[in-house]
Amino acid sequence: MSFSSLVSDLTYRNSDRDDLRSQISRGRSYASTAATSVSISGDISSQLHGGYSHPLARSWQAERQLTKSMLIYPLFISDQPDEESLIPSLPGQYRFGLNRLVDFLTPLVAKGLKSVILFGVPIAPGAKDALGTAADDPQGPVIQSIRLLRRTFPDLFIVADVCLCEYTSHGHCGILRDDGSLNNSLSVDRISDVAMAYADAGAHCVAPSDMNDGRIRAIKLKLIEAGIAHQVVLMSYAAKFSGCLYGPFRDAAGSSPSFGDRRCYQLPPGGRGLARRAIVRDINEGADVIMVKPASQYLDIISDAKELGKDLPVAAYQVSGEYAMIHAAAKAGVFDLKAMAFESTEGILRAGATIVISYFTPEFLDWLSN
Known part of the structure; x- marks a missing residue:
């Protein structure tokens, strides 16, 4: 129309x-x-202003050694207000309800936590449907936690992951056709609406992780139309590879597909050319930050991202499987946990990343002096 x-x-x-x-x-x-x-x-x-409107986003424009300002901590936010559940496959990580979130974060913020990325976990009966309706529910866990954190920790930089997989009954990252394939057009329209809802709620950054073609452009245009593109960072999961390293995350978020897999829209391992094309595409569509996921297994792609987006911050997601493997190796006495966490993270930085999304963030807040 x-x-x-x-x-x-x-x-x-x-x-x-x-x-x-x-x-x-x-x-x-x-x-x-x-x-x-x-x-x-x-x-x-x-459209550049959104990429450096916040003081932390401005600090991401510089290259340096590992510091607290480079770290983003993933949080799983349940729709059960009083939940505080340990995630067995993610050592030391929890699902939190809204009523538990502030008490958990207060000591971390005091230690220098600068940023979090939020993942909603709908558990209530009937919360999931074919369209992922609950993703942008004003009473849902993400929007409520954005508002709570903005009030309670005014200096905390809030990133909202944007995807439908946690909210769809089928567990895929968009809206499906009758044959079970992804309807890219409807998915992009829906996902860009969810991104706008998070931005309107106060998220400093929206980060679409769905890997649908054209979603960066759609979100950027809607941010412009709403008059808020100058104050919202658009972080693209530009090179997100399929693989087995997301298992603990799917346990935490309850986002495993009920059938099939995500290989038709996530990048194939070894698809370096596809990754480069996706990075260039998302830069041209208005991304302020580009991300590579997983991190340690794709140092070459991080290096490519830095080459192709030499004037943009590059983020790397040290995913749940990487974190769990390091913990398992340390528990078995193969490596020292601190030494291995530093070695892995510093390798990511040497490859070209300037932002690291890491479950090790609470430990790094103790280990780092700045």
Whole structure:
């Protein structure tokens, strides 16, 4: 539907005149802002302000040795307010309900925690459906935790992971066709709406992890249309590879697919050329930060990302399987935990990353002096 058709359609949608005038006004306003965005859409990568509006995002523009400001801590937020459950496959990691979150984070913030990334975990009966409706529920765990953390820790930088896999009944990262394949167009529209809901709630950064084609551009355009592109960092999971290292995360988030796998939209191991193309695509679509996932197994891709996006911060996700393996090796006496965590993370930085998403963040807050 064109924007002019949208306005006309609104004219006949409701017979109440006051509501009618309100709808037409909103429609014209939307058409105006959308038209403005279209005028710059040919060079959407020119929109830079969102990438450095926050002090922490500005610090990410520099290259340096491992510091606390480079670390983002993953948090699993349950829709059960009083939950505090240890995740057996992720040593030392928990699912937290909203009522437990502040007490857990307070000592970490005091030690220098700068940033968290939020993953919602819907557990309530009926919370999941084919469209992932609960993903942007205003009473859902992510939106409520964003608002809580903004009030309680005003200096904490909040990243919201954007995906549907935790919220869909089938466990895939979007909306499916009748044959079970991913409907890219509907998925992008839905995921970009979820990203906007998180940004409206106060997230400093939205990070789409779904790997659907074109979702970065869709989110950027909606941020522009809403007038908030200058203050929201758009971090793209640009090179996210399929594989066996996500098992503990799926245990934590309850996001395992009910059938099939994700190899048709996550990158194939060894697909270096595809990764490079995806990185270039997402840079051109307006990403402020590009991410490689998993981290330690793809140092060459991190290096490629730094080459292709030499003027952008590069993030690397030290995923659940990497973390669990290091813990297992340390428990077996093969390696010292601290030494192995440092070696792994410093290797990621040497490859070119300037941001590390890591479950080791609480330990690093004790181990690092700055």
